[in-house]
Amino acid sequence: MAYRQKDRVVSGVGGGLEDKPVRLLDQVKARCRRLNYSVRTERAYAGWIRRFVLANGKRHPRELGAHEVEKFLTDLAVRGDVAASTQNQALSALLFLYREVLGLDLPWMENVTRAKRPQRLPVVLSRAEVERLLTMIDGEIWPMAALLYGSGMRLMECVRLRVKDVDFERRQITVRDGKGAKDRQVPLPDSVRDRLKTVVERVRILHVQDVAEGQGAVWLPHALSRKYPNAEREFAWQYVFPARSLSVDPRSGAIRRHHVDEAILQRAIKRARMRAGIDKLVTPHVLRHSFATHLLEFGADLRTIQALLGHKDVATTQIYTHVLNRGAGGVLSPLDR
Numbered sequence: 001m002a003y004r005q006k007d008r009v010v011s012g013v014g015g016g017l018e019d020k021p022v023r024l025l026d027q028v029k030a031r032c033r034r035l036n037y038s039v040r041t042e043r044a045y046a047g048w049i050r051r052f053v054l055a056n057g058k059r060h061p062r063e064l065g066a067h068e069v070e071k072f073l074t075d076l077a078v079r080g081d082v083a084a085s086t087q088n089q090a091l092s093a094l095l096f097l098y099r100e101v102l103g104l105d106l107p108w109m110e111n112v113t114r115a116k117r118p119q120r121l122p123v124v125l126s127r128a129e130v131e132r133l134l135t136m137i138d139g140e141i142w143p144m145a146a147l148l149y150g151s152g153m154r155l156m157e158c159v160r161l162r163v164k165d166v167d168f169e170r171r172q173i174t175v176r177d178g179k180g181a182k183d184r185q186v187p188l189p190d191s192v193r194d195r196l197k198t199v200v201e202r203v204r205i206l207h208v209q210d211v212a213e214g215q216g217a218v219w220l221p222h223a224l225s226r227k228y229p230n231a232e233r234e235f236a237w238q239y240v241f242p243a244r245s246l247s248v249d250p251r252s253g254a255i256r257r258h259h260v261d262e263a264i265l266q267r268a269i270k271r272a273r274m275r276a277g278i279d280k281l282v283t284p285h286v287l288r289h290s291f292a293t294h295l296l297e298f299g300a301d302l303r304t305i306q307a308l309l310g311h312k313d314v315a316t317t318q319i320y321t322h323v324l325n326r327g328a329g330g331v332l333s334p335l336d337r
Helices: 024-034 039-055 066-078 084-101 107-111 127-135 141-151 155-159 190-212 262-276 284-297 302-309 314-323
Strands: 002-005 008-011 017-019 172-175 184-187
Touching: 024 039, 024 084, 039 066, 039 084, 066 084, 127 141, 127 262, 127 284, 141 155, 141 184, 141 190, 141 262, 141 284, 155 262, 155 284, 184 302, 262 284, 284 302, 284 314, 302 314
Parallel strands: none
Antiparallel strands: 002 008, 008 017, 172 184
């Protein structure tokens, strides 16, 4: 019988010590956790690194170079026919492996070509279509769908929303640790405000029940759980949209109440689109596109919309100008003159 002690194994027979190197994927996971990467990112990176190693005959990445990386990414595109975003995720995983795990700053990594995403215009719903869509959503899902359109939040920003970040008096929501690890503030629509208050009160009741049963903890970002050991059971840190049941944290093994599964909202929007008779492809992100486009139509400036969406570059926000006023680029067709 043996158990792990740091990087060595202590044998239960004779008590001798023998060196046992830490597995590469364990190193990857440990580094992801130290840098506060999400579980989703950790799993994605570990998966790509494993595929990279297997594709090269299980050779250690230290023995591989630019040729193997380029070949791996090219095979993904040519044989695997993956999207540009998928190919770039694989490259990001390999960059992470060499820089953060192996500690190798290799110049050739900077020259590896990233796949270019095709320039596609966003799908945008009209205001009438948004109204029809939201009418077909009810119950606990409606406030989430309404917030996607009414505040412009991303899907995961919405489901991860905490009670403390909803300011009913100032009618605003603070989005914490959004894309690019930045905080920002977005509007809390009056039409959602009362329904959201009811949701929060239900969360309060649920939290009281959890605490009475010896639970009531939620996951805390970064090192806050160590700095504030009691914060995980405070009502302010609870998710606005909690899961119906408790779950086991895949990293720590702790039993907590997580946020609602984002797939529930995705499926609800898909069903609502079909019931509303909308022929466009509608996803939660389409509501965010519609938020930005409609603000432009109402006269909001690009910089304001950029801040609300959390875009790093205003050029990303400019894509929404394609639907201003009428037709492509707001140009009146000569046939209509």
